[in-house]
Amino acid sequence: MSDRFGVFLLLAANVFFAGCSMLPALPEVPFLKDGISISVKAEKDLNTFNREPHTLVVVVYQFSEQGTFRAMLEDPAGVATLLEGGIFDKIVLAKNKLVIQPGDKKKYFVDRVVGVRYIGVVAGYYIQQPGSIGRLIPFERKSNMIYFWRLFQSDPSETRLELMLGKDGIIGNII
Numbered sequence: 001m002s003d004r005f006g007v008f009l010l011l012a013a014n015v016f017f018a019g020c021s022m023l024p025a026l027p028e029v030p031f032l033k034d035g036i037s038i039s040v041k042a043e044k045d046l047n048t049f050n051r052e053p054h055t056l057v058v059v060v061y062q063f064s065e066q067g068t069f070r071a072m073l074e075d076p077a078g079v080a081t082l083l084e085g086g087i088f089d090k091i092v093l094a095k096n097k098l099v100i101q102p103g104d105k106k107k108y109f110v111d112r113v114v115g116v117r118y119i120g121v122v123a124g125y126y127i128q129q130p131g132s133i134g135r136l137i138p139f140e141r142k143s144n145m146i147y148f149w150r151l152f153q154s155d156p157s158e159t160r161l162e163l164m165l166g167k168d169g170i171i172g173n174i175i
Contacts, residue, residue, distance in 0.1 A: 028115045029139060035112030036060075036119070037158055038098070042165040046102040049126040053102035056165060059085045060096045061120040062113050066136065067091040069120045073134040082122040082134070100165060112159060121163065123170055132169025137161070 038060065047054040059082060063069065067089055072078030081088050085097045094113045100106075122134040139159065164171040 029112065029117070031114045032112040032158070034109035035158055036062075036110045036161065038108045038110070038161045038163055040098070040100055040104055040106050040108065040163045040165065042100050042102060042104040043167055044103040045167045046100065046104075046165055047125050048167050054126065055102070056100045057083060057124040058098045058100055058163070058165075059083060059122050059124075060098065060110060061092055061122075062094040062116040063091045063118040063120055064093055064115050065091045066118055069118075069134075069136050073122065074130050076128070079122065079124075079128060079133065082120075083124045119159075119161070121161075121170070121174060123165065125169060127168055129169055135170060135174045137174055 040058075042056070045053050047056045061069070061082075068078075069082075072082055085095050087095065093116055094111070096108075096110045098108055116139050118139060119137045120134065121137070125133055161174050163174055
């Protein structure tokens with residue numbers, strides 16, 4: 001009797017672990033017109049150089065993978081490439097340039113592209129301090145667990161980012 005029970009447990013464990021490996025793949029995030037809203041709040045002494053505030057270029061990227069974005073933020077040549085706002089790699093799905101004035105409080109809308117998994121933000125401050133000029137934000141998706149099956153559902157609603165721009169860099173984490 002105990003041999004049969006052991007075989008039963010072995011088969012049950014096999015079915016359980018096989019079921020886990022057959023979870024459905026994460027679906028692509030769908031396109032959404034104006035699907036990313038970016039609330040920008042800039043300090044009055046934004047991007048100060050020679051005791052004067054200046055406008056600031058901010059580039060918002062949408063990526064399919066993390067890629068080299070973080071490494072590029074640590075390298076002056078990489079930062080220059082990011083601030084050009086071009087497509088520097090196949091993981092770049094979209095890019096948008098924003099020009100921010102000192103004291104601005106505005107809301108921008110950009111289209112959310114198909115397959116976005118990360119949003120990268122880089123700001124072109126005169127004085128570039130590593131860690132203060134860019135952020136990489138994972139795109140969040142919802143999932144529900146039903147028994148041993150995970151049902152993924154791409155969130156069709158707008159993605160909201162709050163970008164606080166200080167005198168010398170991005171303040172805090174982007175939410």
